[in-house]
Amino acid sequence: xxxxxxxxxxxxxxxxLTLLTGxxxxxxxxxxxxxxxxxxxxxLLLAAVVLxxxxxxxxxxxxxxxxxxxAARAAPGLADFCRGLDQTVxxxxxxxxxxxxxxxxxxxxxxALLTGGLQAIAMQSxxxxxxxxxxxxxxxxxxxxxxxxxxxxxxxxxxMMSDFVDLLIQVSVQSLTTVHNxxxxxxxxxxxxxxxxxxxxxxxxxxxxxxxxxxxAARAGxxxxxxxxxxxxxxxxxxxxxxxxxxxxxxxxxxxxxxDRVRETVAGMASRDMNECIGAKAQVQDLLTSxxxxxxxxxxxxxxxxxxxxxxxxxxxxxxRSLQFEDIVRQALDDARLRGELLRQLASELQRxxxxxxxxxxxxxxMQRFRDTHGEKVGRxxxxxxxxxxxxxxxx
Amino acid sequence: MGLTVTRSPDGKIITLAIQGQFQFALxxxxxxxxxxxxxxGCEFDVNLAATxxxxxxxxxxxxxxxxxxxxxxxxxxxxxxxxxxxxxxxxASFEQLFAIKS
Numbered sequence: 320x321x322x323x324x325x326x327x328x329x330x331x332x333x334x335x336l337t338l339l340t341g342x343x344x345x346x347x348x349x350x351x352x353x354x355x356x357x358x359x360x361x362x363l364l365l366a367a368v369v370l371x372x373x374x375x376x377x378x379x380x381x382x383x384x385x386x387x388x389x390a391a392r393a394a395p396g397l398a399d400f401c402r403g404l405d406q407t408v409x410x411x412x413x414x415x416x417x418x419x420x421x422x423x424x425x426x427x428x429x430x431a432l433l434t435g436g437l438q439a440i441a442m443q444s445x446x447x448x449x450x451x452x453x454x455x456x457x458x459x460x461x462x463x464x465x466x467x468x469x470x471x472x473x474x475x476x477x478x479m480m481s482d483f484v485d486l487l488i489q490v491s492v493q494s495l496t497t498v499h500n501x502x503x504x505x506x507x508x509x510x511x512x513x514x515x516x517x518x519x520x521x522x523x524x525x526x527x528x529x530x531x532x533x534x535x536a537a538r539a540g541x542x543x544x545x546x547x548x549x550x551x552x553x554x555x556x557x558x559x560x561x562x563x564x565x566x567x568x569x570x571x572x573x574x575x576x577x578x579d580r581v582r583e584t585v586a587g588m589a590s591r592d593m594n595e596c597i598g599a600k601a602q603v604q605d606l607l608t609s610x611x612x613x614x615x616x617x618x619x620x621x622x623x624x625x626x627x628x629x630x631x632x633x634x635x636x637x638x639x640r641s642l643q644f645e646d647i648v649r650q651a652l653d654d655a656r657l658r659g660e661l662l663r664q665l666a667s668e669l670q671r672x673x674x675x676x677x678x679x680x681x682x683x684x685x686m687q688r689f690r691d692t693h694g695e696k697v698g699r700x701x702x703x704x705x706x707x708x709x710x711x712x713x714x715x
Numbered sequence: 716m717g718l719t720v721t722r723s724p725d726g727k728i729i730t731l732a733i734q735g736q737f738q739f740a741l742x743x744x745x746x747x748x749x750x751x752x753x754x755x756g757c758e759f760d761v762n763l764a765a766t767x768x769x770x771x772x773x774x775x776x777x778x779x780x781x782x783x784x785x786x787x788x789x790x791x792x793x794x795x796x797x798x799x800x801x802x803x804x805x806x807a808s809f810e811q812l813f814a815i816k817s
Contacts, residue, residue: 484806491775495742502743590739591771593803600806 336374343367397682401666401673408666412659419652430645437642441635448628455621470614473607480600487591494589501582508575515568522561529554661693717741720748727754732762737773745776749783757789760816764795769803781812792816 347363529550536547665686672685718741719732731748733741749759759780763769781791793815796804804810 481808485808487771488774488778488807491771492778495772495775495779498742499746586739586772589742589772589775593769593771593774593806597802597806 333374333378336370340367340370340374343370397679398670398673398676401670401682405666405670408662412663415659416656419656423649423652426645426648430642434639434642437635437638441632444628444631444635448625451621451624451628455618470607470610473603473610477600477603477607480596480603484593484596484600487593487596491589491591494585497585498582498589501578501585505575505578505582508571508578511571512568515564515571519561519564519568522557522564525557526554526561529557665689718744718748727756728758728760730760730762732765734765736768737763737766737776738768738770739772742772742776746779749780752783752789753787755788757784757787759784759789759791760794761791762794763797763800766800767797769800774803774807774809777809777813790814 343363344367347360347367350363351357351360532550533547533554536543536550539546668685668689669682672682677685717734719730719734721730721732722728723730729749729752731745752759761777761780777791777793783789784791791813793804793809793813795817796815801815804813804815809815
């Protein structure tokens with residue numbers, strides 16, 4: 320530093336003196352040309368000569384100083400070197416220590432956060448699994464309890480449909496039997512009609528016979544008078560019997576009409592379209608099928624959810640175990656810091672020894688001894704763990 | 716549309732083939748076809764191949780036929796019902812009561 324100062328001073332002096340020399344020559348020449356006499360110009364030129372010599376002298380000194388300075392720089396002392404080394408190593412290691420401390424803090428916080436998060440996931444997953452189990456149990460118990468249940472409802476409706484169809488067919492059978500009986504009865508009424516017709520024919524014939532008897536009685540005169548009365552009575556009876564016969568026929572026709580109406584009604588009861596029943600039964604079947612499908616899907620999904628919860632639990636467990644890398648990394652960083660500390664010790668020991676004018680050979684010996692003492696210790700401190708595989712994690 | 720009745724030469728198999736709609740209008744004809752068959756061990760084949768519709772009275776007629784057949788130790792076979800007719804038979808659970816031959 321002192322040499323440097325001298326060099327700068329010499330250079331400044333040389334510049335100043337050169338400037339003054341130049342100024343003196345210039346001023347002297349100016350005065351000479353202006354013709355102010357010889358004395359002042361001569362004095363000024365003399366001064367310029369003196370200043371010029373001084374400038375040359377200073378220049379020589381500056382060059383010397385400069386060279387000396389560079390010589391000093393090219394071959395610094397071992398002590399300086401060691402002091403510089405100690406200083407640089409100290410500064411760099413301080414920065415490295417700070418970085419290591421910052422990394423460790425960051426790692427600690429992040430791992431704590433991650434562990435907390437994973438534990439929360441595991442807990443929530445457990446809660447979720449509990450809910451799924453509760454829902455499943457509930458579904459099963461409702462299945463067992465005879466209550467409002469879609470499956471039971473559909474089955475009941477199906478049963479009712481079957482009963483209804485059975486009833487419908489039974490009604491058809493009974494109606495057909497009734498219609499058959501009515502048909503048989505109608506055949507009987509046809510016979511009655513025939514009998515009535517026969518009776519009517521007889522009445523007509525009787526009437527005709529009675530008429531003939533009356534005519535014969537009238538022709539017989541007084542002797543046939545009594546016979547004529549009988550013939551008239553017979554005729555009246557024949558007419559009455561015809562009237563009665565007509566009434567019977569009338570009633571019979573009315574009865575037949577009633578029977579036909581009954582037959583029609585019963586026939587209507589016998590004939591029912593089955594397509595509605597088929598459609599309704601198909602709908603009930605569809606309902607049952609979809610209920611079964613929903614039920615089995617529900618059971619499958621619930622089982623899947625149980626499986627998923629188990630997977631989550633396992634994955635979280637694996638993740639938490641993996642977080643042990645924090646310990647490995649912290650140990651590795653501690654090791655790095657320890658190595659830095661040793662480096663610092665070495666630098667300061669070298670610096671102390673060099674300050675006591677130790678030779679380079681002595682310094683080498685010192686360094687070798689240092690390495691022999693601490694090298695092994697450091698090496699043993701390094702964590703050999705490099706893998707995160709489950710089962711091979713070292714616990715500290 | 717209508718009922719055709721044929722008998723095998725030995726008179727043991729009576730075939731009642733129904734064309735078109737099997738419903739109430741056929742009841743008399745249908746009954747007349749079996750009522751006179753009182754010979755034991757006969758088979759009534761009701762051919763439904765050409766039948767395209769069946770209502771509840773047709774089911775009733777079949778049951779009455781079965782009742783008659785049972786009374787005289789005969790049997791009833793439903794032959795070749797179409798898929799639509801088969802659905803009607805199924806809804807009435809007739810496959811449990813009758814032999815059905817495709």
